[in-house]
Amino acid sequence: MAAEGTGTAPTGLGHRVRGAWRQLPPRARNLIPGILVLSVAALYPVYYDSLPTGVPVIQSFPSVGTAVIMIVFIMMAVGLNIVVGYCGLLDLGYVAFYAVGAYTAGWLASGHFQQVKFHLGSVGISSETRGIHLNIWFILVIAGALTALAGILIGLPTLRLRGDYLAIVTLGFGEIIPQFVNNADDVKPGPGVFDLTAGSFGINPIDAPGFGQSLNSSLGLPINFQQSFDRVNLFYWSALTLLLITIFCSVRLRDSRLGRAWVAIREDETAAAAMGVPLMRTKTWSYAIGAFFGGVAGAYYASFKSGAFPADFYFNISVFLLCMVILGGMGSVWGVVVAGAILTWLNQEGLANIGGWLNRETPLRFDVTEVQFGLYGVIIVLMMIFRPVGLIPESRHKRELEEGGLASDTLYGERHE
Amino acid sequence: MTVEAQPEQPSPRQALGRRRRPSVTSIIGLLFVGLIVLWLLRNFVSDPELFIEISLIGLTTGCVYALIALGYTLVYGILQLINFAHGDVFALSGLVAYSISINLLNLTGDTATIALIGGLFLTLVLTAAFAASVNFTIEFLAYRRLRDQPRLTMLITAVGMSFIVSNISLYFYGVGFYSASNLIQAGAAFSIGDITVRWNQLVVILTTIPVLLILTWLVKSTKQGKGMRAVAQDQDAAAMMGINVNRTISFTFILAGSLAGAAGLLFLLLYNMRFNTGFELGLIAFTAAVLGGIGNLAGATLGGILIGLIQSWNEGLTHWTAGGSWTRSIVFAILIAILVFRPEGLLGERTPEGA
Numbered sequence: 001m002a003a004e005g006t007g008t009a010p011t012g013l014g015h016r017v018r019g020a021w022r023q024l025p026p027r028a029r030n031l032i033p034g035i036l037v038l039s040v041a042a043l044y045p046v047y048y049d050s051l052p053t054g055v056p057v058i059q060s061f062p063s064v065g066t067a068v069i070m071i072v073f074i075m076m077a078v079g080l081n082i083v084v085g086y087c088g089l090l091d092l093g094y095v096a097f098y099a100v101g102a103y104t105a106g107w108l109a110s111g112h113f114q115q116v117k118f119h120l121g122s123v124g125i126s127s128e129t130r131g132i133h134l135n136i137w138f139i140l141v142i143a144g145a146l147t148a149l150a151g152i153l154i155g156l157p158t159l160r161l162r163g164d165y166l167a168i169v170t171l172g173f174g175e176i177i178p179q180f181v182n183n184a185d186d187v188k189p190g191p192g193v194f195d196l197t198a199g200s201f202g203i204n205p206i207d208a209p210g211f212g213q214s215l216n217s218s219l220g221l222p223i224n225f226q227q228s229f230d231r232v233n234l235f236y237w238s239a240l241t242l243l244l245i246t247i248f249c250s251v252r253l254r255d256s257r258l259g260r261a262w263v264a265i266r267e268d269e270t271a272a273a274a275m276g277v278p279l280m281r282t283k284t285w286s287y288a289i290g291a292f293f294g295g296v297a298g299a300y301y302a303s304f305k306s307g308a309f310p311a312d313f314y315f316n317i318s319v320f321l322l323c324m325v326i327l328g329g330m331g332s333v334w335g336v337v338v339a340g341a342i343l344t345w346l347n348q349e350g351l352a353n354i355g356g357w358l359n360r361e362t363p364l365r366f367d368v369t370e371v372q373f374g375l376y377g378v379i380i381v382l383m384m385i386f387r388p389v390g391l392i393p394e395s396r397h398k399r400e401l402e403e404g405g406l407a408s409d410t411l412y413g414e415r416h417e
Numbered sequence: 418m419t420v421e422a423q424p425e426q427p428s429p430r431q432a433l434g435r436r437r438r439p440s441v442t443s444i445i446g447l448l449f450v451g452l453i454v455l456w457l458l459r460n461f462v463s464d465p466e467l468f469i470e471i472s473l474i475g476l477t478t479g480c481v482y483a484l485i486a487l488g489y490t491l492v493y494g495i496l497q498l499i500n501f502a503h504g505d506v507f508a509l510s511g512l513v514a515y516s517i518s519i520n521l522l523n524l525t526g527d528t529a530t531i532a533l534i535g536g537l538f539l540t541l542v543l544t545a546a547f548a549a550s551v552n553f554t555i556e557f558l559a560y561r562r563l564r565d566q567p568r569l570t571m572l573i574t575a576v577g578m579s580f581i582v583s584n585i586s587l588y589f590y591g592v593g594f595y596s597a598s599n600l601i602q603a604g605a606a607f608s609i610g611d612i613t614v615r616w617n618q619l620v621v622i623l624t625t626i627p628v629l630l631i632l633t634w635l636v637k638s639t640k641q642g643k644g645m646r647a648v649a650q651d652q653d654a655a656a657m658m659g660i661n662v663n664r665t666i667s668f669t670f671i672l673a674g675s676l677a678g679a680a681g682l683l684f685l686l687l688y689n690m691r692f693n694t695g696f697e698l699g700l701i702a703f704t705a706a707v708l709g710g711i712g713n714l715a716g717a718t719l720g721g722i723l724i725g726l727i728q729s730w731n732e733g734l735t736h737w738t739a740g741g742s743w744t745r746s747i748v749f750a751i752l753i754a755i756l757v758f759r760p761e762g763l764l765g766e767r768t769p770e771g772a
Contacts, residue, residue, distance in 0.1 A: 090569055092576075157757045164499050164572055168703065169756050172749035175700070179746045315696070319576055326573055374584025380577030381559050384570050 042240060045233040059353040064232045066348045071239040072301040074340035075246050077324035078333060079293030084322065085331035086254060087286035088266030090167040093174020095317040097147045097291040101298025102308035103181060104143035106203030108134045109303065123210035124224025136209035136303050140296050147295025148288040155287035159280060178313040204307030209238065235304050242300060246293050250333050253289065262286050316373060323376055327383055329390025339391055347372065446758035460734045466611050471733035472726060477618040477687065479725020480625035484680035485702035486717040487632065488673035494712035495649045495669045497568060501575040502555055504699015505582035506674060510548035511681030511690045512586055515595040517543050526599045533600065545678035552674025553667055586692035596689035621683050628679055629718060636714060641668055697745065704752040710765020719763060724748060
């Protein structure tokens, strides 16, 4: 039973395999699929070159660079899953946290602030370069903390609101923050210019992560990713490590006291309060922790792209991330990972590939990428109508929906009479 | 028991206490309003004519916002659903209005006045019918099946629908901007003192008022309107009283859609629009609906006009203004402030859900 919960257990592989599988101790049954998936993922840059090209329909497998973006978006989706999936708070402005993370990286690891010169653990940059240059690994933590703080600040006045009012307020913040970074190229009142965000040009270049000279000579770790020969692979592996940490934290949090309180709030806010769950504090925690991962992912992505641009932070991204959570199954970490990988891949290269294949192999002439968000819309609507639990539903959630009755009143406040 | 247990339902004693001793939030809220009044006074004193001219522009835009906001409020009132697709239906119908008026009817700025009025009226009717059918289809295909699902499901479906509709506009109309603002000359219709009222402003205001009157009559005085209000209060009880709930909800969507269609045409006459205009306009209009008190028709109208005024004050006045690039932030800041300080809106009543 336990293995079925992971959703990765192979089924339909023949009776004998299944029999042998049942013989294994449950712990191994839980671990083996995970280890398999992890090793396939970790070795991806190694065997990428030998993968076939010209595959029907998808044409080619995602490049390693695309895979990095996939991992970053999965991280964000897992963070959003804490807010939406665990705690049942609809957040339509998650992109704001991504923006805060990216701009934190921009401020603290680039030559943006030419007025000062401050270096702390920066790698691969001449110590004469002006600007603030912190090591990216510090910045990931700082960005996470700042974003969590932003989450708390946004949460405190708004988390009292229920249901769709909360969705709208988060949407408002998600719109204000990109506009702020777009407009804040002169935040100093009066004469003179203080450029906070470089306006619509965005902050670039942003430093790359790395381990520096001393760690390189003792452990052989790369000095600076951007300057290395196989930079994409280095980014890939460190992103994967970050994702594993995120998933680990997410799963452990779900099973913790706090996580159970979140689920209780998701199921029935009033009942949870009656049982002594402090609503505001618990919700604020979910916001802060969800924001934390969004900030870390945003900062890392900014470092990978070597820039933070206001045009990256549009509402579409919030919906895109929400799609991953919905499609994967709200609250289900593994579902969100799978859906995040699929959707980001589709967004980055999949749709273009499939569209190209369709145009070549079938009489259909249709530019799929032009209306890609329309296709996501179709996916969302069909999913909501035919399979509202998602691809890999969270076991608890699925049980509830199957039992019926309760389903209409739970998940997200009561229906308004 | 924790204090936060039921913040949304103050006991009678708490409510009394609140009345006697103003809370911190209401003081901050009043301060906020006071600052806005001060800002307006400062601008009014320095240049009253500009102020009134700007306010007229705001009123015109506000009328369009009000029409869209009414659509949000009607649907929210009956289904408690923020119909995200509404703004996109508005944009699509505006683009269709362009096709009808410019391409199909060949209207130009030189068309004879009578023909122009007739053509625009025909466009208005056709666009409203088109938008109503789109809105009806959306409800029929998607929302209807999800009515007994959790509300989050319907809300997310609405977001999905919004993407679908805006991409339909994108597919048929591309990324270009469309405008029919040359149909009505921008010259002065009449002037009082130094203040001139322009023709396009007059047309918009004179179209909005009858539409609002018809809507009020439909909701307040017809049997179908009574049914709508009954379904909004309690679907099950309404069904037991013999009201056809499905038909009533469809009717609401048709009504909301035709308002969006009218707004689409009016917006096209004033400004230019493209496939994604509806998203931003929809959010602004939704803010207007929340500002006035969602579910409240008079509130949506008031909210729409207020938001229109605030927008044009911000973009047009000279003293202490943030300028057009901040308009969206200001509108959303208002939205957040309203939800925090007065979630029931200006004219709404405090409901359990609203707190």
